[in-house]
Amino acid sequence: MINSVAVSPAVPTEGAASADPATDRLTRVLFGTDFTREHGPWRAIAASGPFRHRQGGTAGERLAWAYERLRTVNDSLADPAALAADPRALAALHEWLGPIDPSFVTVAGIHYNLFLGSLIDHDSTGPGPGPGTGPDAVAASGGGRDLSDFLAARRVGTFLCTEVAHGNDAVAVETTAAYDRDRDGFVLRTPHAGAQKFMPNTSPVGGPKSGVVAARLLVDGEDHGVFLFLTPLTDAVRPLPGVRVRRLPERFGSSVDHCLTSFDGVFVGRDALLAGAQGRLGADGVFRSENANRRRRLLLSIGRVTPGKLSMSASAVGSARFALALAVRYGGHRLISGPRGTGQVPVFAHRSHHGPLVAALATVFAMSLLHRTALDAWQSRTDANTDEAERLVAVAKGWVTWRAREVIVECRERCGAQGLLENNGMAELLAGIEGVITAEGDNVAIHAKAAAELIFAPDPAPAPASAAASGAAPGAAAEAAPEERELSDPAFLDELIADVERLWLTRARHRMSHAPRGDALARWNAASGAALRAVEAHAYRRAAREYAVAVDGLVAEEADEAVLGALSAGSTASVVSAASAADLLQALRSLFALRWIERNSGELLASGRLAARHVGELAETVEALIGRLAAHAPTLVGAFALPEEVLADRPIAGPGYAGTYDDPNGAWHGGAGDGAPGSG
Template identity: 60%
Template sequence: MTTTIDCTAVTEPVTEHVADRLTTVLLGAHARREHGFWQRIIATEPFRRPAFPPPGPTSDEQLALAYARLRTLNNALDSGARLAADPRGLAALHEWLAPVDPTLATVAGIHYNLFLGSLLDHDTDRSRDLSDFLAMRRIGTFLCTEVAHGNDAAAVETTATYDPARDGFVLHTPHLGAQKFMPNTSQAGGPKSGLVAARLFVGGVDHGVFLLLVPLTDAFQTLPGVRIRRLPARMGSPVDHCLTSFDQVFVGREALLGGAQGQVGDDGVFRSGTAGRRRRFLASIARVTTGRICMSASAVGSARTTLAIAVRYSGHRYISGGRALPPLAVIAHRSHHGPLAGAMATVFAMSLLHRRALDRWEAAVHGPAPEREAAGQLVDIAKGWITWQARSVIVECRERCGAQGLLESNGITELVTGVEGAITAEGDNLAIHAKAASEMVISAMPAALDEGGFPDGSPAGGLDDLWYLGRLLAQVERIQFARSRARMARAPHGGPLKRWNAGSGPALRGVEAHAYRQAADAYAQAVEDLPEGPARERLSDLARLFALRWIERNSGDLLVAGHLTAGQVDGLTETIEQLVTAVAAHLPELAASFGLPEELLADWPITGARYAEAYDDPDASWHTGGRLAPAGAEW
């Protein structure tokens, strides 16, 4: 039998001041300054969707539209260079553009962050002329990964050999595995230049991987020595992903993006202030960290948008209420609003963790190396966790919208597949989590205890205390990393790979637990920062629901370790069910706090109570009184 709750409680009017307070929680204290431009621009005509029912654009038309919008966006900016130098601005771009036009978010992120941002980072004396890229007479792209080298991009095999006679570099692709894989290098969108990651040889010595600025196409054709072929269509939004190779392409010495990691002087000698080829490579592609922040932002924005659509639709999609009962909105059913309440708790957690990682990276990016590395590790962990959570939320919300959620015109399908790109872009999630796990399996254990564990092993607190729940989450993390260390210690001799294989499972679960703990801590801090009142109550319910669902999944370990009592474990399910009821009653209010422009929501038929009118047929019998429509009439 389906459990129901009072439909009127679920669909109560939105309390504006509560939604506003929660918007500040989600978007930050300076939400208007940081996000206002992007909220306004996606509500303007160039970024609106065509009305249903005309057929949607083809993939090539979508691609052309995205590049046209990129130029419109660039013209609306006061400075493309300022945006490229601002991690917050870049994150906000992705947070708002990704749900509207994932293709646009992709090409904009590549141009402003990976391409223009890298040029600015390495052009410390501002001697390079960037006017073509700032005016978008040329679009920038980024060529790092190769057919045979993705997450191991430090091993790329494209070469850049210094030619002292011509005082420049010769780029060459030695074999098929060294073809650049996935960059948007086609002639779509206009002339392009790329930053090419290549192995630098000077005097026959391999100095590691550096970036070089290389013109790729002009207004008419691919430039001599450059070969570009479109890859097969991929899932998700259409981007002109290509294979790109070089046949003895010459560029001047100024094409090298050097700096402290290395330069070739006027005397033709390579000098570097950075020891080790791997460190030089990481310095060259430092913009990847900002890119991971942007992938988190894309996922956060897409998950929020999908959830807002699902909440709206479920409030005005009516089904039979049973014998002699009026129709009910589907959101009245526990089987429907329960998953949406859980998704709401997760989406707030994703947003708060994203803000925490962004804040820490911005504060540390120019600071001491240990702080920068710690902040970068949080960015990596957050990117993996947030994009995986976004996938779960988006798929759940699509299903809650039934067949309507399968139609492209209703705004969800593109996000279902689009999040897969974020999961893989800027480093596959599993690869970057495995790297974090290998670093944290030793270092994270003391940290977990220092940040609120129970040194004496005894529980102290209740399930309504967010800080106590945070300490429980710290213990889940500690348990997993301790388990990993124990397994590695017991592994039979056979080298580091066998030891890592023995301990990698719990170590990866420890990284997941770390993400949950960081998100729960950000939740608790946000609750504490709010004044007493309805907004604080709403956020506290969400925070507890989020933490307790994770604690329930790990209750066996916590019980065995003595951090939960049997009575607490027995009460978890009932407490969670009560919180689901509390959160579900305010779903429209919580969705309103996302700050999505009404113009944006209006472009998707199912967000409106009169959504069925989108499918009206002016020539059907209910309009014509039984007269036949003209032969061959169609949309």
């Protein structure tokens, strides 16, 4: 598995070291231990000239910029196929560049992941690359296809699956690809308006395009289910014969050329069929498949949707971090009148202002940890645990993107009218996150699938106590009555978080068991509300577990360095900063856990897992943690390692933001202006 993407020497790949050891440690928590190789290239590209913020521009100009940036990135890659083959690199691209240009990452994610990735993952049913061609060349060419135009971005790739009448139920798409024995190829047709492909970026804008088209494979009239077909769509000016492309109305917050696309007898050769375990067409014109289940065939064909979910999570995490960094900075720069006699104070000094932002910091760290856990699970999956890894990716995508929307909305509001202006970047983040929530599977739909699976899965195991967080003897905490437990004990909080998931799963199973038998829809409707709450709780539990692992790791790291520092006679280096990274992360972990427990305190109290006194203590404990963390907000957002060049493009990120609105002809400059009211 490829773990990094080589970029051209023209693109620097520096890391993100800071002067504060706590900040550096927290950056490693968020991004892993190999920042320079995994994230450095994309961070550098985010700060480079082509990605600097451009104000204004028509929708058409912004769309052109997105495709220009696609080619800029492609030119910087030593091997575009390596990027398409590496979910970790694709996620990092979205994590860093998604906040900069959501339209760009839309076209880039489609081109590299859904289009090129699908071609690389599947075979051709054509004659192959010819005698003497080695297996490496076959893989690089997409199983026998020539991918050179796509790898050089001379042709842009797109993905046509969703139809007007078929979204998440892709197994029901109605576009057909009928095998033509005389010409040894396939004829694509759109049978009615509802089967038009919905929202692919298929216009000629951005250059010639090809797509992988989901269509029903018909052989001698027999329907074998939905497969993908490589299909040329446009030249540089217009759609190709038989292809009809119509632009959809402008989508909220997007400059991408979303279109309706249909086919009228479009012929493609036999090598257009993306074959594999899902099935292939033999030289004798006979269809064969290892899978009798048509739904399974489809899932194998569109397997690139799962890495796409990881990319959506990454884009959401990066966007939430960016919004939070802007809001915290602006809160420190925006001065307001303080209490009588105290002069002006930063608006961030007020609990009503910094409270929601500190809570958002705890959430964003959790989002980052869960995203990286899902990414690691997908990359290290085996045949035995692929289904579990895929479920975690889906759960993380829904949970992370929903939390990102909450964070971005809160940050926008904390920035007032400044947060609504295009030049400050938040309005674009608000619009972009809505597309992310819907892309690669609507959140409710993918969480519903995960919920159905969790209902029949074993209950979560009791949470292990954090090695660094609890001083109780092994087993003692679990045996103590709730009244004897304290909210300051992270092990107790972890157990409560696991209890929330178990409670909702139990309720879902109970409701299902009492629904009318033989009516599958009624049974699911009875259980779905509680089951979806269980999926949410599952995400919180997994994120809380990763928080615990990260805290233990920092505690051990700081202890080891303290010992080394003591042994280094004469060393003047500060081994552990005044604000210990482990302490800060533990406080974030507790705040994250307590806010979730507070939301579910009624269920936990009714089930005997919380004592009555705990309910009263929850709000006070949360308040104390917010007060403690508020002073360290700059350190915590510093761990996001955002390039200063990117932040400098957003006026509210700097103390001189008001200067953005200065009027060179204003009377305050000592001149009389031009005398025309409202001019300039």
